[in-house]
Amino acid sequence: MPEKRVVLKNCGVIDPQDIASYLAADGFKALEKALKLHLKQVIDEVKASELRGRGGAGFPCGLKWEFASKAQGNEKYVICNADEGEVGTFKDRYILENDPFSLIEGIAIAGYAIGAKKAYIYLRAEYHFLLDLLQNAIAQAKKKGFLGHLDIEVREGAGAYVCGEESALMDSIEGKRGEVRYRPPFPPTSGLWGKPTIINNVETLTNIPRIILNGAEWFGKMGTEKSKGTKVFSVSGDVAKPGVYELVLGSPLRELVEKLAKAEKVKTVQIGGATGRIIPYAMIDASLSFESVLGAGAITVFDESRDIIDIVGKTMEFLAEESCGKCTPCREGTEVMVETMERLGRGEGLKKDIKVLEELAETMMLCSMCGLGQAAPIPVVDSLEHFRGEYENRIRQS
Amino acid sequence: MNKTGRNGGRGELLVLLEAAQSKSAHISRDTITELAESLDLSIGEVYGVASFYSFLSTKPQGRNIIRICKSLPCLLKHAQTIIDSVRQEIGILPGETTPDGRFSFELTNCIGACDKAPAMMVNSDVHGDLTPKKIAKVLQAYK
Numbered sequence: 001m002p003e004k005r006v007v008l009k010n011c012g013v014i015d016p017q018d019i020a021s022y023l024a025a026d027g028f029k030a031l032e033k034a035l036k037l038h039l040k041q042v043i044d045e046v047k048a049s050e051l052r053g054r055g056g057a058g059f060p061c062g063l064k065w066e067f068a069s070k071a072q073g074n075e076k077y078v079i080c081n082a083d084e085g086e087v088g089t090f091k092d093r094y095i096l097e098n099d100p101f102s103l104i105e106g107i108a109i110a111g112y113a114i115g116a117k118k119a120y121i122y123l124r125a126e127y128h129f130l131l132d133l134l135q136n137a138i139a140q141a142k143k144k145g146f147l148g149h150l151d152i153e154v155r156e157g158a159g160a161y162v163c164g165e166e167s168a169l170m171d172s173i174e175g176k177r178g179e180v181r182y183r184p185p186f187p188p189t190s191g192l193w194g195k196p197t198i199i200n201n202v203e204t205l206t207n208i209p210r211i212i213l214n215g216a217e218w219f220g221k222m223g224t225e226k227s228k229g230t231k232v233f234s235v236s237g238d239v240a241k242p243g244v245y246e247l248v249l250g251s252p253l254r255e256l257v258e259k260l261a262k263a264e265k266v267k268t269v270q271i272g273g274a275t276g277r278i279i280p281y282a283m284i285d286a287s288l289s290f291e292s293v294l295g296a297g298a299i300t301v302f303d304e305s306r307d308i309i310d311i312v313g314k315t316m317e318f319l320a321e322e323s324c325g326k327c328t329p330c331r332e333g334t335e336v337m338v339e340t341m342e343r344l345g346r347g348e349g350l351k352k353d354i355k356v357l358e359e360l361a362e363t364m365m366l367c368s369m370c371g372l373g374q375a376a377p378i379p380v381v382d383s384l385e386h387f388r389g390e391y392e393n394r395i396r397q398s
Numbered sequence: 399m400n401k402t403g404r405n406g407g408r409g410e411l412l413v414l415l416e417a418a419q420s421k422s423a424h425i426s427r428d429t430i431t432e433l434a435e436s437l438d439l440s441i442g443e444v445y446g447v448a449s450f451y452s453f454l455s456t457k458p459q460g461r462n463i464i465r466i467c468k469s470l471p472c473l474l475k476h477a478q479t480i481i482d483s484v485r486q487e488i489g490i491l492p493g494e495t496t497p498d499g500r501f502s503f504e505l506t507n508c509i510g511a512c513d514k515a516p517a518m519m520v521n522s523d524v525h526g527d528l529t530p531k532k533i534a535k536v537l538q539a540y541k
Contacts, residue, residue, distance in 0.1 A: 087469045090510040125453040126509040128522040158416055158451030161507060175411030177450040193409075236471035236512035243513045270470075273508075300471055300512075314470050318507055 003260065004222065006230045007206045008246045011098035016133060019140040022101040028146050030209035034109045035149075042113040043069055046208065048216035050228045055081055055164070055201030056272060056296040057371065064198050067188035068114040071196035078110045078119035078150075079192065079199040081169060085124055085161040086273030087318060088298035091232040092202035094244040096123075096130050099206070100137035104152065106205030108141070109212060111150035114198055119152045122169050125159045161322035165370050166199040168324060179326045180370040201296070203232050223249035227289035231297050235261040237270075238303035247288065254284045257301055265304045268386070273298040274315045274322075275375035278308075278382035308387040309394055312379045313341035319376045330373025333364040337380060349395040354384065408437055415448055423463075424455045452506065460495045460502035462540040464488075465519040468505040471512035480516045481505065483530035487537060500541070 005011070014021040022028070034042050047062030068076060080103065084092040095103065107119050123131065131154060138152050160178045162168045167181035170192045191197025207229060211219050220228050227249035233256055236242045240262035247256060253271070257263045269279045271288075272295020279286060279293060286292050302311060320334035337360065340353050361377030368374045384391060411433065418429045425448045434444045448454050466472075466481050485491060488501050495502040511517035514526020525536050 084510060085508060087508040088471050088512050089508070090512055093510045124510070125451075126506075126519065126524075129524060155413070156416060157453075158412060158419075159453035159506075160451050172412060173409070175408045175413075175447065177447050234512065236515060237474050242471075242515070300474075302474070306474075311470065314473065318469060322507065 002248065002251075003245060004230050004248050005246050006210055006222070007095065007102075007203055007232050008099070008244070009210075010102060011094065014099060014101070016098055016100055017136060019101060019137070019144060022099075023144075026213065027101055028105055028141075028144075030212040031105050031108050031112075031146055034112055034212050039069065039113050039115065042109065042212065045212060045216050046113070049211045049219040050216075050226075051204065051207055051211060051219070052227065052290060053201060054203035054207070054231065054296065055084075056086070056294075058290045058294070061200065061204055064188055064200070065110065065113050067186070068196045068198045071189050073196060074115070075193075075195045076114050076116040077192045077195060077197040078107055078114065078116045079166075079169065079173070079197060080107055080119065080121040080205055081164060081166065081199055081201050082127070083122050083124040083157050083164040083169060084202070084296065085126075085164045085322075086275070086296050086298050087315070088236050088270070088273050088300040089234050089296055090236075091234045091244050091297055093127060093130070094234075095202050095206055095232070096127065096134060100134050101141065102206045102209055103202055104137055104141050105146070106200075106208035107152055108147060108150055109208050110198060110200065110205060114196070116198075117150060119150055120173055120192075121152065121154045122157060122163070122173060123154055124157045124164075128156060131156065160324075161318075162324040162370075162372055165372055167370065169199065170197065177324070179324045180372075182369065203297075224287070224289045224291060226291050227294070231288060231294065233288075233297040233299050235299045235301070237299075237301040238266070238306070239263040239301050249294075250287050250289045252284075253279065253286045253288055253293070253299075256288065256299060257284065261299075261301065263301045263303070266301055267304045267306055268302045268308065268311070270300040270302070270311070270315075270379070271295055271298070273300075274318045275372065275378055278312075278379055278386065280386040282386075308383050308390045309341060309344050312383050313338070313345050315379045316341050316376075319372070323372065323376075327367070327369040327373060329364045329367040330369070330376060333360055333368075333373070334376055336360060337377070344391060344394040347394050347396065349391070351395055353395065354388075354391055358384065408439065411437060411439070411444065411447055412451075415444075415454055419454050423459045423461065424457055430456075458495075460499050462500060462521055463502045463504065463519075464537075465504045465506040465509070466492075467507070467509045467511065467515070467517050467519075469508035469512075471508070472515040472517060475515035477516040479530050480518065480528050480533065483533040484518075484537075487533050501537075
């Protein structure tokens, strides 16, 4: 399946500083169309498109909107999660840099659909250099009268990976430490300041104007049974052409890694960042979809010269540093994994290490409070499945 | 709505801390005390937030902050050689500040510039496709 620019259709085409160029590219036509519809029709269209969240979890977007729309109360919020912190992810940066207007239009449609008067864009601190561009785009949209129903404010993060997790993100906006919340209740019923809230990723919201303008049926023609539309991927690591690529969902990993990014002698691919899957080259024909492997679309390629123990060890170091520390399985589990991987790295592994890692992984997956802790053991579990020999080689022979 | 509220209250704490950080290059004890009083929060609560985020510092920092990315995509592209060159160029280790207060030096997690690896930030500027040779010239611009 080919590269197809749906989300990225304006990137490199319009001037991100000038709304006139966006308007010339059918900009805000979707919002105008949506505002003439009943909000239920807007939600039904998004539901019918079967658009799933592009931040990694893949929750049906229309369903989230419907929950928030039906929730009690007049005070509701839209939050755009622009805190992409997953290792190897930069596709939202690319969208923000090149087409902030499509995102703003998507947020404006979301606000109308759920009846919110206020929206926040939570921008990661590392992307501070995009703040002016984003605020300028909001100001231009406002001046043209497209934001009469919704106030959009940019809030900046301050350097915390876990704030990309939706409940930690809301705590951060509320001026607290970015620690995760117990759920339920879920944000569409009780989110920001306890009010009904939808939180969508940059790429998810950028899909919205396309769906409203062209229809759910058009959108549904792309992709697989459970993964409609396209996905934007960030490709990095041992490739000749790192960068951002948009493919129809269901495309084979090989096409992205070898054909487009020009990787050679691939040993393994990490899909979805630090908490993502580790796929051996033998599975290079896997389909990129929610049914198979996807995450938020971070693709890091490792060639045959790379050491699995080192890759997993560095990944666990990252997760241990970024764990918010609220729940024990994640806070302590990631630390133990770091220590174990370091010992294995020195060739001083103990015979029981593999068994301990497996048991610990199971506990963390079952007992952690949020996606970070639940998914943190995935690199260990996957690499033990596909590269077990490399672990066994590092166990001290006595 | 002031204490828990959306405007002017607690909801502004992170924004106020970010403003203090960018003004004084750190968040002082005085700032923490003042914010606690004005928002009717405990000092511990304000300190808890100030110390949670990696871009906020409760210790004085240099005028310019260098953050080199040490996540895998940058490490694969020889980020260690960049870390070594910065260390040689400014004569301090990660976690330290130069005696003249010109630079603080930190290692950081993924900054979302993996397509330009190895990459680093100096203040808010992202510098990518780095080589050890480029370091001196990049740092020259920051006084």
